[in-house]
Amino acid sequence: MxxxxxxxxxxxxxxxxxxxxxxxxxxxxxLLAASFFFYMCWEPKYALLMLLSIxxxxxxxxxxxxxxxxRKKLWLVLCLITNLGILFFFKYFNFCTxxxxxxxxxxxxxxxxxxxxxxxxVGISFYxxxxxxxxxxxxxxxxxxxKNFIDYALFVSFFPQLVAGPIERxxxxxxxLKKSHxxxxxxxxDGFLLIIWGMMKKVLIADTLAIVVNVAYNDPHxxxxxxLAFATLCFSFQIYCDFSAYSDIARGSxxxxxxxxxxxxxxxxxxxxxxxxxxxxxxxLSTWFKDYLYFPLGGSRVSKIRRCLNLMIVFLVxxxxxxxxxxxxxxxxxxxxxxxxxxxxxxxxxxxxxxxCKDNPVLSALRIAGxxxxxxxxxxxxxxxxxxxxxxxxxxxxxxxxNEYKLDLPVFGLSNSTLFIMFISVAVLILIDRANRNKxxxxxxxxxxxxxxxxxxxxxxxxxxxxxxxxxxxxxxxxYFQF
Amino acid sequence: xxxxxxxxxxxxxxxxxxxxSSVYYLGYKYMPxxxxxxxxxxxxxxxxxxxxxxxxxxxxxxxxDIIPAIIYDQTGLTSYIIGAPNMNSGISYYYLKQAxxxxxxxxxxxxxxxxxxxxxxxxxxxxxxxxxPWSLNRIAATFKVAAPKERLGLLFPLYNYHSRWGDYxxxxxxxxxxDSITDIWAGYTFxxxxxxxxxxxxxxYDTKGKDFKENMKYLEKIIKxxxxxxxxxxxxxxPSCNYVSEExxxxxxxxxxxxxxxxxxxxxxxxxxxxxxNFRDPLHLNFSGAEIFTRTMAExxxxxxxxxxxxxxxxxxxxxxxxxxxxxxxxxxxxx
Numbered sequence: 144m145x146x147x148x149x150x151x152x153x154x155x156x157x158x159x160x161x162x163x164x165x166x167x168x169x170x171x172x173x174l175l176a177a178s179f180f181f182y183m184c185w186e187p188k189y190a191l192l193m194l195l196s197i198x199x200x201x202x203x204x205x206x207x208x209x210x211x212x213x214r215k216k217l218w219l220v221l222c223l224i225t226n227l228g229i230l231f232f233f234k235y236f237n238f239c240t241x242x243x244x245x246x247x248x249x250x251x252x253x254x255x256x257x258x259x260x261x262x263x264x265v266g267i268s269f270y271x272x273x274x275x276x277x278x279x280x281x282x283x284x285x286x287x288x289x290k291n292f293i294d295y296a297l298f299v300s301f302f303p304q305l306v307a308g309p310i311e312r313x314x315x316x317x318x319x320l321k322k323s324h325x326x327x328x329x330x331x332x333d334g335f336l337l338i339i340w341g342m343m344k345k346v347l348i349a350d351t352l353a354i355v356v357n358v359a360y361n362d363p364h365x366x367x368x369x370x371l372a373f374a375t376l377c378f379s380f381q382i383y384c385d386f387s388a389y390s391d392i393a394r395g396s397x398x399x400x401x402x403x404x405x406x407x408x409x410x411x412x413x414x415x416x417x418x419x420x421x422x423x424x425x426x427x428l429s430t431w432f433k434d435y436l437y438f439p440l441g442g443s444r445v446s447k448i449r450r451c452l453n454l455m456i457v458f459l460v461x462x463x464x465x466x467x468x469x470x471x472x473x474x475x476x477x478x479x480x481x482x483x484x485x486x487x488x489x490x491x492x493x494x495x496x497x498x499x500c501k502d503n504p505v506l507s508a509l510r511i512a513g514x515x516x517x518x519x520x521x522x523x524x525x526x527x528x529x530x531x532x533x534x535x536x537x538x539x540x541x542x543x544x545x546n547e548y549k550l551d552l553p554v555f556g557l558s559n560s561t562l563f564i565m566f567i568s569v570a571v572l573i574l575i576d577r578a579n580r581n582k583x584x585x586x587x588x589x590x591x592x593x594x595x596x597x598x599x600x601x602x603x604x605x606x607x608x609x610x611x612x613x614x615x616x617x618x619x620x621x622x623y624f625q626f
Numbered sequence: 627x628x629x630x631x632x633x634x635x636x637x638x639x640x641x642x643x644x645x646x647s648s649v650y651y652l653g654y655k656y657m658p659x660x661x662x663x664x665x666x667x668x669x670x671x672x673x674x675x676x677x678x679x680x681x682x683x684x685x686x687x688x689x690x691d692i693i694p695a696i697i698y699d700q701t702g703l704t705s706y707i708i709g710a711p712n713m714n715s716g717i718s719y720y721y722l723k724q725a726x727x728x729x730x731x732x733x734x735x736x737x738x739x740x741x742x743x744x745x746x747x748x749x750x751x752x753x754x755x756x757x758x759p760w761s762l763n764r765i766a767a768t769f770k771v772a773a774p775k776e777r778l779g780l781l782f783p784l785y786n787y788h789s790r791w792g793d794y795x796x797x798x799x800x801x802x803x804x805d806s807i808t809d810i811w812a813g814y815t816f817x818x819x820x821x822x823x824x825x826x827x828x829x830x831y832d833t834k835g836k837d838f839k840e841n842m843k844y845l846e847k848i849i850k851x852x853x854x855x856x857x858x859x860x861x862x863x864x865p866s867c868n869y870v871s872e873e874x875x876x877x878x879x880x881x882x883x884x885x886x887x888x889x890x891x892x893x894x895x896x897x898x899x900x901x902x903x904n905f906r907d908p909l910h911l912n913f914s915g916a917e918i919f920t921r922t923m924a925e926x927x928x929x930x931x932x933x934x935x936x937x938x939x940x941x942x943x944x945x946x947x948x949x950x951x952x953x954x955x956x957x958x959x960x961x962x
Contacts, residue, residue: 149778560792592633596641604648613785614752 144184146392147345159399167323171293178302189264197296199225200274204281204288219282230271233263238467266306268464272431274299277313279435286313294320303396307389309407309427324401332589337395339602345388348568350611352381355555360526367548368539378526379519380569410576415510417481432457455479474524481517564609653783656790659804662815664689664710665757669809677938678729680705683722684737685713690910691864693920694812695950698943700924702935707813710754714743715844716771717754724763732933734852738861741841741878742831751776810949817912823901829868833877842881849885861887865894868908913957
């Protein structure tokens with residue numbers, strides 16, 4: 144069940160009505176049942192896999208806390224091995240055998256390794272990381288093990304953030320789930336605005352941009368450098384709108400139930416460095432890696448070389464988390480390199496900035512533009528269907544100054560009016576995102592009755608009029624579902 | 627506090643009203659202009675009320691084969707064709723019910739091949755139901771005839787047509803639709819294409835499946851509807867080179883009870899069709915073929931029914947006859 148489907152439009156109000164009508168003891172069991180139903184709409188049998196992960200981490204959490212059989216670490220290791228084992232089996236097994244086969248073929252040996260014909264369970268990376276975060280927190284003594292199985296199972300499977308995050312922390316969610324929430328108009332209002340804003344980003348912007356991106360990236364040989372650069376630019380906004388839309392709809396859906404999920408994006412394309420970008424992009428994953436991988440590796444309190452190595456490890460793992468393909472690994476590697484260079488060049492940069500006023504708007508604009516270009520270069524690897532495609536695209540884009548290319552937008556199959564709406568929408572999105580950093584726009588909108596309804600109207604009509612939906616359209620799944 | 631709640635409710639109601647109105651207005655505006663090949667409801671509703679003496683109902687076999695202007699010219703009877711592509715009996719029933727909201731014909735001539743058509747396809751529903759005026763009949767047709775997955779687009783036309791926004795300028799959105807005019811052909815679709823027919827042969831229809839049974843249920847409903855309204859009903863099957871078999875005709879006749887059924891293929895020889903010139907394809911007549919058949923149909927009506935022409939909207943009908951004569955004089959065959 145996609146957020147941008149009619150089924151969800153029926154599912155969410157039904158769950159909300161039940162949630163507010165049912166007495167407190169039944170609220171969470173109902174939410175748990177609804178969450179499993181939501182998940183089973185994709186592939187019912189994979190709900191068993193999620194249940195297995197929930198049961199394992201739940202028991203390991205209790206055993207770790209009680210140091211059952213006098214082995215605290217054993218239970219954590221067991222939890223990590225089983226959860227990561229399941230993740231590896233479904234997500235990385237074929238990737239590993241394929242990579243090994245390639246390595247063998249490099250040495251002239253043709254070794255047929257077994258491959259699995261299984262579908263990747265939706266959201267497995269998200270709920271596995273959420274569950275692992277819980278197990279580590281219990282091991283560290285940061286939180287107490289959750290005794291109530293229903294509450295714990297709901298924490299892992301809470302439908303708004305189940306399949307594409309935000310990857311939540313136990314300390315944030317479980318206390319909220321334990322409270323009894325009454326219906327509040329302000330929550331409905333705030334949540335509704337987040338949901339329709341997310342829908343607009345997905346249906347109007349991301350899915351329209353996806354047409355350009357898919358056309359160019361699925362057949363890059365037929366497009367010139369400028370067209371591929373344009374498609375990459377489109378992809379940067381497609382993936383942002385797509386992913387942040389999911390987070391917005393998730394946050395909005397939870398907000399109506401008075402559950403506050405963490406903010407996953409903070410105007411990432413306004414970042415002034417790659418480090419800054421990762422503070423604003425997929426915040427829940429970045430902080431997860433920081434807390435559960437980077438810090439345990441020593442973080443920044445180690446030698447410079449070790450710190451560089453730690454950064455590379457984190458970003459390689461991040462790349463691999465995104466997908467079992469070399470393109471993602473190289474994408475992670477490139478971001479690692481960016482970070483390492485950024486860290487090594489920091490003293491030089493600080494020296495330079497001390498000479499120029501740090502708040503110089505021209506300097507800020509240049510830094511934003513530079514970061515945006517670096518991120519876009521990396522997006523080529525993220526989106527390309529293979530490494531050879533990615534390098535072909537790089538080559539064509541690099542040759543733009545040499546060859547006289549024309550953009551020729553109609554080749555992407557979109558009308559001029561659609562392209563115009565697309566540009567306007569992206570411009571509005573950037574302006575709102577930027578303004579949102581200084582003052583929460585939603586608060587301003589929601590506090591003025593007439594403005595609020597005018598905004599609702601504009602957003603809803605824009606979605607219905609210009610959105611990518613209906614017969615003859617192929618509704619795009621959220622990009623991050625595949626991870 | 628009370629004032630705040632009142633403002634909130636007022637703003638919500640206003641926003642909701644504007645939203646719903648915009649959704650339906652834009653859905654209506656972005657629907658393609660439809661001026662022939664059936665489902666021309668926007669034109670039908672422009673017809674002066676209670677001016678039609680004879681109502682023809684049927685699929686393309688009706689709206690391609692009968693020219694109301696000839697009937698008027700020959701008998702003084704005003705007539706109109708209500709039809710839609712591949713129209714099955716469910717659609718025929720709701721079309722008839724809807725058409726009778728604004729017209730009170732004395733005779734209904736229903737083309738009976740409609741009882742042989744299977745379930746309405748997705749494409750046909752979009753046209754056949756999608757162009758009906760908003761009414762209980764449209765809602766009923768949506769839920770009883772269209773497949774479940776088509777209902778959303780039929781209830782919210784913007785769902786089907788929103789991608790057409792780029793074809794309309796801002797001014798066009800607020801201008802009247804091009805098909806919001808009276809139909810100069812009174813439901814007929816002008817066809818100047820000719821294909822030479824080699825032979826006249828029987829066409830097989832499935833009369834054993836559930837679709838035929840469903841069609842017979844609607845036949846009963848149509849008969850009852852006409853009875854209730856006190857309107858005479860006759861079933862007829864147009865002449866064609868792929869004619870409905872005697873066996874199927876008998877089956878329909880049996881289910882029709884006392885309602886008359888005329889199969890014009892029984893007198894095919896007498897109609898003197900030129901197989902080289904009068905057909906668009908094995909099923910449909912072209913303009914010249916429709917001229918021949920309509921004259922026979924006009925005679926059939928005057929021979930069998932004593933209907934006094936209402937003589938309403940004479941200017942409109944004069945214009946229609948002139949239009950027919952002009953087209954008849956300028957008619958040229960186009961070989962397919």
